[in-house]
Amino acid sequence: MTAEQGASIRLVRSSLDQNERALALSTASLYAKNDRWKGYLASERTCPGGERTDLPVARRVATLACLINFARKRRGLHELAVRPVLNGASVKKAEEIFRCVSFAHNPCGGDWRSAVRSTGYVGFVGENLYVAGGRWGAPRVAVDAWLNSAAHRENLFEPEWREQGLALLSSERFGEYRDVSLWVSVLGVR
Secondary structure (H helix, E strand, C coil): CCHHHHHCEEECECCCCHHHCCCEEECCCCCCCCCCCHHHCCCCCCCCCCCCCCCCHHHHHHHHHHHHHHHHHHCCCCCCEECHHHHHHHHHHHHHHHHHCCCCCCCCCCCCCHHHHCCCCCCEEEEEEEEEEHHHHCHHHHHHHHHCCHHHHHHHCCCCCCEEEEEEEEEEEECCEEEEEEEEEEEEEC
């Protein structure tokens, strides 16, 4: 690949695991060319604002919840209720990631579930993270990245989950990224 070709590729991250590499996306499209999970992405009509990064945070978070529930329903699973306690845990995790400048489930060390446990939530939980710059930080693109990662997809499609919490934090800069959107999705069952 030439330097010129490399400049036309945008790398987003939904995982640090080398076996779960993020999708390399061209600047011409938000989605991989032969994306086998695209049918699990709700249309703009179903979940408005899916490709927008200029909407208020609450609207983008609601769109992400809609997209997750659409994908689960398409898989034959029940929808997840959004719970304020899990939203709080998601926000806390996102803040830790920025504070410790570490895109990881345990960004400051310790148990990755500590953000959830600190809210008083008792139950089983799972977590998906996503960070990207510019328009690749849109809700539909984040869900598509999770769907294209076996570990994240397995988490999204866990039949036991009953509720979810979501957070979006944006920043001008995070490590190597610019104009960053950081998504945290906590899934749970009590």
